[in-house]
Amino acid sequence: MDAHGAVARISLEAVRHNLQVAKQLAPTAKAMAVVKANAYGHGDLTVAAALKDDADLFAVARFEEAQKLRAGGIRQPILLLEGFFNPAQLEFSALNNFHLCIHQYAQLEALEQTPLAAPVTVWVKIDSGMHRVGFAPEQADEVFARLAAIAQVVQPVNAMTHFARADEPDQQAVTEAQIARFKQVTAGKVKHTALCNSAGVIAFPDAHADYIRPGIMLYGITPFGDRQGTDFGLRPAMNFTTSLIAVREHKAGEPVGYAGSWVSPRDTRIGVIAVGYGDGYPRMAPAGTPVLINGRRVTLAGRVSMDMATVDLGPDATDQVGDEVLLWGEGLAAEEVARHIGTIAYELVTRMTARPRLEYVD
Incomplete structure (x- = not known):
């Protein structure tokens, strides 16, 4: 872990x-x-x-x-x-x-x-x-x-x-x-x-x-708002990642997060990921916004808070604490995430706070 x-x-x-x-x-x-x-x-x-x-x-x-x-x-x-x-x-x-x-x-x-x-x-x-x-x-x-x-x-x-x-x-x-x-x-x-x-x-x-x-x-x-960089031979320079810090069993009909804005339609597993608006991830990101965990798409469930966000992993999920979460980058374009949120990818990459660590891979 x-x-x-x-x-x-x-x-x-x-x-x-x-x-x-x-x-x-x-x-x-x-x-x-x-x-x-x-x-x-x-x-x-x-x-x-x-x-x-x-x-x-x-x-x-x-x-x-x-x-x-x-x-x-x-x-x-x-x-x-x-x-x-x-x-x-x-x-x-x-x-x-x-x-x-x-x-x-x-x-x-x-x-x-x-x-x-x-x-x-x-x-x-x-x-x-x-x-x-x-x-x-x-x-x-x-x-x-x-x-x-x-x-x-x-x-x-x-x-x-x-x-x-x-x-x-x-x-x-x-x-x-x-x-x-x-x-x-x-x-x-x-x-x-x-x-x-x-x-x-x-x-x-x-x-x-x-x-x-x-x-x-x-x-x-x-x-271009309806396209992504790979359409023009561009390569995403940033992989914005975090990790799972909790996996919880969750009953159908129960809410998640502030204001209970999302209620699960089924028994499922909820993943808690270590990112929030304190990192620059937009608070206005709605339920349904995708992230990638272990190569598969899951979506936000409930409101983004300052330090954490929650995702619906699904009832058969085997994801574990410590697994990496891709917020945007290779395999999940920032442009697509921005469209879900109702903003532009420019804002996603420029609004990050000083808390996320920058690492250079080459």
């Missing part, structure tokens, strides 16, 4: 494989490997180190994420997808080869006004239709002209945009309109362009441009 708590086993070979899949889909483009949000829960420093020979650029959301990569020995350029938000961040970025996404006038004005010890590489964010951040197409000419006048900005500048609906096959026209809008305002005015997130890499080869930005696909997960 050797039970353990939640463990996320990360295959770095799978991550490397998935980057190669992205590069094969876009053979003429360079690759920005997106390692924001702790590499989507997979461990940013370790993942970046594993990709350092294959990625041309790394991309993160926050300044602190880039600082961590630099302090950990990552030498490639790092793109700050949200840019900088004070002079100290701008000055540090110039000294540490952080590429800066510029998406609002306050950032442009700071570039004009802040003396820097080294020139910075700028990516202008064009709002081609996401309507979240970025300069409107009608502002682009002014922004490019002002940046061209800044001696401490590497010339010419680059431009990027973000797709709002590239993961929706029935909304192809929306993405095509974004592509056309972006190309119209950047043609002949910038050095490099980047449009494609993971969905764009897979679904819009004509938009691969100079750089692609594979994110979720690096971790073996598809951005």
Whole structure:
């Protein structure tokens, strides 16, 4: 009897494989490997180190994420997808080869006004239709002209945009309109362009441009809600596991867990597994959500609590305390689990707390 708590086993070979899949889909483009949000829960420093020979650029959301990569020995350029938000961040970025996404006038004005010890590489964010951040197409000419006048900005500048609906096959026209809008305002005015997130890499080869930005696909997960990564030759990088810590006989008609929300329709055996929302496993996961135990699917029974969840093993189960439980990974795609829960696989892998142990298998 050797039970353990939640463990996320990360295959770095799978991550490397998935980057190669992205590069094969876009053979003429360079690759920005997106390692924001702790590499989507997979461990940013370790993942970046594993990709350092294959990625041309790394991309993160926050300044602190880039600082961590630099302090950990990552030498490639790092793109700050949200840019900088004070002079100290701008000055540090110039000294540490952080590429800066510029998406609002306050950032442009700071570039004009802040003396820097080294020139910075700028990516202008064009709002081609996401309507979240970025300069409107009608502002682009002014922004490019002002940046061209800044001696401490590497010339010419680059431009990027973000797709709002590239993961929706029935909304192809929306993405095509974004592509056309972006190309119209950047043609002949910038050095490099980047449009494609993971969905764009897979679904819009004509938009691969100079750089692609594979994110979720690096971790073996598809951005398309009705598919899974293996459909595109991707390999799941994370096997999220725990173990059985109790097996109990359970009578028909008896409830399990808080609020008695699940009542067994038969005599059965209930397994208690060592995972809960304290580990980042979603509390809203309903009864019927699958897990794998000893190679067979069983389903949640009752509410997920902070440290434990319960599963219906079936009346003839022979599972024992200490047996491993796969929550998602090889053989049970995170995308499928997410569909049962009513969320997306991105949230499953990024929401884990500090309690589950990260283990790297290669």
